[in-house]
Amino acid sequence: MTRAALLLAFLLAASPAAGQVVAIVHAKAYPITPRGVVEDATLVFAGGRIVSLTAHGATPPGAEIIDAAGRIVTPGLMNGATQLGLGEVSGASDTQDQGVATGPLGAAFDVHYALNPNSTLLPVARADGLTRAMSYPAGAATAPFSGAGALIRLSPGPDILERPRAAVFAEVGDNTLAKAGGSRAAQWVLLRNALLEAKHYAGAPKGEGPRDQLLSRPDVEALGPVISSATPLAITAERESDIREAIALAQDLHIRVVILGGSEAWTLGPALAAAHIPVVLDPEANLPQTFDKLGARLDNAALLARNGVAIAFSVSGNGIYLSYNAGLALREGAGLAVANGLSYPDALAAITKGPAEIWGVGDHYGRLAPGFDADVVIWDGDPLEPASAPVAVFVRGVRASLTTRQTRLRDRYAPAHAGDGLPPAYR
Amino acid sequence: MKPADAFASRALALGLAVLVGVSSLAAHKGGAPRQEQPPYLRDAFPSTYRPLPRSDTLITHATILDGAGHRIDDGDILLKDGKIEAIGRDLALPAGAVRIDAHGRWVTPGLIDIHSHDGTYVEPLTTEDANSNDISELSDPNAAGTWIETAVNPQDPGFTRALAGGVTALQVLPGSDPIFGGRSVVLKPIPAPTVQQMKFPDAPQGLKMACGENPKSEDAEKGRGPTSRQGEIAFIRKAFAEARRYRGDWDSYLAGKDDKAPKDDPNLDTLAAVLEGRIAVHIHCYRADEMAIMLDLSHELGFRIAAFHHAVEGYKIAPLLVANGVCAVVWSDWWGFKMEALDGLRENAAFIDAAGGCVMMHSDSPQVGQFLSIEAGKAAAAGRRAGLTLAPEHVISWLTSNPAKALGLDGRIGSLEAGKDADLVVWSADPFSVYAHADLVFIDGAVAYDRSDPSREPTSDFELGRAPSTHE
Numbered sequence: 001m002t003r004a005a006l007l008l009a010f011l012l013a014a015s016p017a018a019g020q021v022v023a024i025v026h027a028k029a030y031p032i033t034p035r036g037v038v039e040d041a042t043l044v045f046a047g048g049r050i051v052s053l054t055a056h057g058a059t060p061p062g063a064e065i066i067d068a069a070g071r072i073v074t075p076g077l078m079n080g081a082t083q084l085g086l087g088e089v090s091g092a093s094d095t096q097d098q099g100v101a102t103g104p105l106g107a108a109f110d111v112h113y114a115l116n117p118n119s120t121l122l123p124v125a126r127a128d129g130l131t132r133a134m135s136y137p138a139g140a141a142t143a144p145f146s147g148a149g150a151l152i153r154l155s156p157g158p159d160i161l162e163r164p165r166a167a168v169f170a171e172v173g174d175n176t177l178a179k180a181g182g183s184r185a186a187q188w189v190l191l192r193n194a195l196l197e198a199k200h201y202a203g204a205p206k207g208e209g210p211r212d213q214l215l216s217r218p219d220v221e222a223l224g225p226v227i228s229s230a231t232p233l234a235i236t237a238e239r240e241s242d243i244r245e246a247i248a249l250a251q252d253l254h255i256r257v258v259i260l261g262g263s264e265a266w267t268l269g270p271a272l273a274a275a276h277i278p279v280v281l282d283p284e285a286n287l288p289q290t291f292d293k294l295g296a297r298l299d300n301a302a303l304l305a306r307n308g309v310a311i312a313f314s315v316s317g318n319g320i321y322l323s324y325n326a327g328l329a330l331r332e333g334a335g336l337a338v339a340n341g342l343s344y345p346d347a348l349a350a351i352t353k354g355p356a357e358i359w360g361v362g363d364h365y366g367r368l369a370p371g372f373d374a375d376v377v378i379w380d381g382d383p384l385e386p387a388s389a390p391v392a393v394f395v396r397g398v399r400a401s402l403t404t405r406q407t408r409l410r411d412r413y414a415p416a417h418a419g420d421g422l423p424p425a426y427r
Numbered sequence: 428m429k430p431a432d433a434f435a436s437r438a439l440a441l442g443l444a445v446l447v448g449v450s451s452l453a454a455h456k457g458g459a460p461r462q463e464q465p466p467y468l469r470d471a472f473p474s475t476y477r478p479l480p481r482s483d484t485l486i487t488h489a490t491i492l493d494g495a496g497h498r499i500d501d502g503d504i505l506l507k508d509g510k511i512e513a514i515g516r517d518l519a520l521p522a523g524a525v526r527i528d529a530h531g532r533w534v535t536p537g538l539i540d541i542h543s544h545d546g547t548y549v550e551p552l553t554t555e556d557a558n559s560n561d562i563s564e565l566s567d568p569n570a571a572g573t574w575i576e577t578a579v580n581p582q583d584p585g586f587t588r589a590l591a592g593g594v595t596a597l598q599v600l601p602g603s604d605p606i607f608g609g610r611s612v613v614l615k616p617i618p619a620p621t622v623q624q625m626k627f628p629d630a631p632q633g634l635k636m637a638c639g640e641n642p643k644s645e646d647a648e649k650g651r652g653p654t655s656r657q658g659e660i661a662f663i664r665k666a667f668a669e670a671r672r673y674r675g676d677w678d679s680y681l682a683g684k685d686d687k688a689p690k691d692d693p694n695l696d697t698l699a700a701v702l703e704g705r706i707a708v709h710i711h712c713y714r715a716d717e718m719a720i721m722l723d724l725s726h727e728l729g730f731r732i733a734a735f736h737h738a739v740e741g742y743k744i745a746p747l748l749v750a751n752g753v754c755a756v757v758w759s760d761w762w763g764f765k766m767e768a769l770d771g772l773r774e775n776a777a778f779i780d781a782a783g784g785c786v787m788m789h790s791d792s793p794q795v796g797q798f799l800s801i802e803a804g805k806a807a808a809a810g811r812r813a814g815l816t817l818a819p820e821h822v823i824s825w826l827t828s829n830p831a832k833a834l835g836l837d838g839r840i841g842s843l844e845a846g847k848d849a850d851l852v853v854w855s856a857d858p859f860s861v862y863a864h865a866d867l868v869f870i871d872g873a874v875a876y877d878r879s880d881p882s883r884e885p886t887s888d889f890e891l892g893r894a895p896s897t898h899e
Contacts, residue, residue: 088763089763089764089765089766089769090763090764090765091640091764091765091766091768092765092766120763121763240895264895266897267895267896267897268897269897284794284798286588286797287550287584287585287588287793287794288550288551288584288889288890288893288894289550289551289552290551290552290553291551291553293551294551294890294893294894294895295894295895297894317794318792318794320761320763320764323763323764324760324761324762324763324764325760325762328760328805329760332801332805332861335861335862336798336861338861338862339861339862339863339864384861385804385860385861385862386801386804386805386808386861387804387805387807387808387859387860387861388808389808389812406762406771406772406773409770409772410772410774410813413742413743413772413778414774414778414813414814415745415778415781415782415815416814418746418782424743
């Protein structure tokens with residue numbers, strides 16, 4: 001029995017619910033591994049996991065065969081920062097759970113409690129090839145923290161939470177000065193103080209009386225995993241000086257830091273690489289929207305990658321794309337990064353393996369490799385062209401419907417219906 | 428003095444000039460018609476645009492999408508004295524002309540962004556703009572008398588970025604919070620110290636109006652105007668009724684029937700010019716039902732709608748838009764961010780197009796304003812996936828000839844035809860691809876942008892000397 005066959009037997013025994021063995025044949029596979037492109041690939045998965053990826057490979061008996069007919073196959077994509085599952089209509093605040101403006105919570109604000117698997121936004125993103133995302137908090141009441149982000153998978157059904165509290169988010173810079181009293185200097189002091197208090201709290205015997213600390217118990221406890229380096233601290237920072245401060249913070253406190261935004265990160269490539277600080281950046285950001293973003297440019301990704309900085313993508317699109325079209329915009333952004341100097345493999349990695357490793361799920365998602373989750377997309381063209389689309393999407397081995405509320409509207413109002421007697425509501 | 432007051436003073440000054448004119452025209456007393464123009468037809472800020480230095484140019488061996496529905500493979504195009512001299516194959520190089528080999532590259536008409544806020548929704552937008560920005564005048568739901576060109580900051584980096592994205596003309600519109608936002612202006616995105624130097628000569632102005640959620644929520648917040656959709660419609664009806672009387676008063680005065688000139692009113696000036704047919708209306712509307720109401724209202728009140736902007740539900744009433752000859756200005760994929768945007772479809776442009784409608788993409792934001800070609804590519808791809816045939820030579824009209832038509836500039840720009848302005852883009856690849864760059868952008872036959880020549884990549888004064896560099 002080959003290793004792949006052993007794995008197949010094990011996976012089928014372990015997880016009969018995800019059942020059927022699937023073999024995608026004649027694929028042009030991008031496994032996001034050192035293998036590069038695998039032409040005429042056979043990708044076998046079962047029990048929600050990938051069994052094998054082989055060139056011209058045979059298919060296991062009884063497998064459902066899907067002929068990709070030379071189409072590109074990639075892992076399901078991952079968006080490095082979204083607000084998927086946390087809101088429906090951004091103009092209607094009663095449908096929004098991304099952030100809090102008042103109340104006692106800072107780092108302890110934890111968005112996973114609000115995740116809505118029935119959000120109509122999720123199938124749209126999935127139909128664009130997105131199977132994973134970080135859903136992060138838009139802001140919390142206590143500066144400079146935003147709260148804890150959750151990793152989600154865009155599985156059909158209610159089971160979308162991959163990992164709660166996968167990172168704690170904070171934001172520094174011009175967007176949130178007011179919350180800290182009006183200066184980023186205060187933001188950094190508050191951030192450093194909070195982490196020191198969390199460190200002290202973690203080391204102190206429990207059961208003591210009131211402590212001399214600014215942070216509430218829930219907030220200081222929420223920072224425990226950051227102090228122990230179990231989870232990263234994601235700091236939204238755009239300006240070069242703030243990114244330097246973030247590097248210094250990581251080194252002073254021996255914590256894991258991820259930069260979110262990073263408009264001017266390209267100026268600090270070697271320093272970021274040396275400090276092992278990844279950047280989740282917006283590959284479409286090239287406008288001086290604020291004074292913190294004067295250095296925004298489209299080759300940010302290319303310059304960071306050239307310096308060995310780990311990158312992932314998140315596309316804001318005036319905030320719209322953080323929730324709406326979080327899959328399509330991600331691909332378009334990756335394509336723009338390629339148009340501006342990033343290599344194609346690096347761009348694909350920045351929307352699969354890259355964010356998976358940054359957010360701590362790179363051991364089981366993000367590659368077409370044996371044992372990895374069978375998040376798989378078959379594309380009708382180049383996935384980095386936003387004009388392309390998936391023809392099939394699998395999340396952990398389960399084929400997801402590509403029907404969305406929008407495709408139903410599309411079918412209802414298709415020009416072919418123009419002469420129908422009954423109004424669209426009857427279709 | 429607030430900008431609105433400053434404008435009122437300016438308009439009052441114009442009114443005064445008219446009164447002086449009256450006294451000097453005393454001979455007209457007794458019924459002779461007056462020769463002067465009513466104030467609502469004057470261009471207060473005439474264009475001083477001059478084309479950049481240029482050479483006659485022959486572009487050869489390009490894949491040309493001419494904007495008029497044709498594709499010419501291995502095509503040539505000759506630019507002479509700022510106009511398109513000829514388009515075809517194997518054109519001869521005239522003496523003194525520059526040749527550009529565009530083998531493997533694509534040529535299209537310059538892109539036209541019919542809905543931009545560049546110069547007012549500026550980069551960067553700071554806290555100074557939080558309560559008093561220039562996107563639109565918010566002291567009154569009727570800001571019809573404002574001219575957005577009096578606010579446009581030519582140093583907004585948005586202009587140079589649009590140019591680098593292949594845009595050669597853009598209409599700057601006021602925002603959608605007032606019901607009557609004011610007069611638009613068409614500009615060329617060639618940065619200059621004054622807006623007059625960017626102003627497209629003799630381009631018609633538009634009037635920005637708005638339906639639905641934006642005006643009513645703004646008014647409710649400010650406690651100073653209609654707080655419902657029905658209130659907005661009644662407000663529009665009342666304003667046009669006043670404008671009709673105002674125009675009648677001017678007609679009487681100019682016909683010599685009245686001695687006293689009507690008191691000049693900037694808001695009524697604009698609405699009178701709309702009733703006169705000199706200014707077409709550009710309405711921000713999302714929902715299909717609202718657009719249908721606006722169409723009826725336009726017939727009743729006598730204003731012409733050039734286009735519905737955003738038109739998120741345009742696909743639901745495509746035949747109605749076609750029957751009314753009204754264009755639709757749409758995004759490729761923005762949807763969901765407010766209640767009236769919930770039914771946004773990527774097929775919107777394609778479905779309206781399939782009904783025979785005049786559809787076009789727009790930016791609304793400086794971000795999208797750089798990537799209009801990708802917008803059209805996405806929208807067309809959605810249509811093809813829904814079974815429609817949308818050839819590139821047709822889709823390019825969504826960025827060129829259709830907006831030219833909606834702006835009333837189709838006789839001059841929007842397609843590559845002999846005699847038209849030589850506004851065009853040489854693309855590095857299929858322009859609808861995410862990988863394509865605008866290599867060269869010609870405006871009036873002059874190279875306004877050259878991706879390979881830093882001396883032809885304009886930078887706004889704002890950006891000069893600001894961006895950080897690597898310090899490692």
